Amino acid sequence: MKIRGLIFDFDGTLLDSVELRIDSWKNAFKAYGVDVPEDLIRPMIGFPGVDLAKKFVRNPLxxxxxxxxxxxxxxxxxxxxxxxxxxxxxxxEMGIKTAVVTSTRRIVIQRFSIPVDHIVTIDDVSKGKPDTEPYLKAINMMGIRPEECIVVGDIENDLIPARRLKCISVLVKHGRNISSAFADYEIENIGDILDLIKKLEVNENR
Known part of the structure; x- marks a missing residue:
């Protein structure tokens, strides 16, 4: 199947922002009198913010x-x-459509110039990742089928809905020693996706 579209996560995948996110969450929790250790916050970066916060406080929003x-x-x-x-x-240039699907609020995304065709934020859906809703929305916006789409993310929360939809799931590592049972492929850096697309197209033509 020819690759016609790519969906990227934002925080930790395109944007080197995980440490800033962790600091922001720690400060927010402390302001409400709750001390949440970094090792509890880190694995949840990329979850919808309300879902993360409600694990530790009664006023998550x-x-x-x-x-x-x-x-x-x-x-x-x-x-x-x-x-x-x-x-x-x-x-x-290759004619491949692109989208960002993120648990980040639109007010944050608007601060960045991202050269993609479509952006789906947590504000645009009723259910965030790992639900498939935001991915289906992006796929429909791109006018492609799930099996024609690669999903790139840095945590399992990004890859689980990709697997459910039968998209190709790709874990980007950015130098971290990580892996995922939900990843069809792993890449070190975002640029490696170009070689993966070529590899998939060669295999398709055999």
Whole structure:
């Protein structure tokens, strides 16, 4: 099957922002008198904010909004991984449609210029990842079938819905010693997706 579209997660996949996210959550929790260790927050970065917060507080929306405020105030420290923009531009040249599906609020996403065709935020759906709703929305916006789509993420929460929809799931590692039973393939950096597409197309033509 020819690859016609790619869906990317945002935080930790395209944007090197995980440490800033963790600091923002810790500060938000502390403001409400709750001390949540980093090792509990880290695995949940990428979950819908309310889902993360409600594991530790009774007012999850308030804490999430404060976390977003901390994040926005320090957003200049967050940068795209080095090969992200060139890779997205190359995909456009190749005629492959692209989308970002993220648990981040739209007010944050709007602070970045991302050269993709479509963006689906947590504000655009009733259920966030790992539900399939945001991925189905992006796939429909791109006008493709799930099996024609690659999903790239940095945690299992990104890959589980991809597997459910029979998309090709790809774990991007960014130098971390990680793996996932839900990943069809693993890549080190975002730019490696270009070689993977070529590999898949060669195998398809055999």
């Amino acid at each position: 308030d804490v999430e909004m404060l976390q977003e405020d901390y994040f926005l105030k320090n957003i200049e420290s967050a940068r795209f991984f080095q090969d992200v923009i060139p890779t997205l531009n190359k995909l456009k």
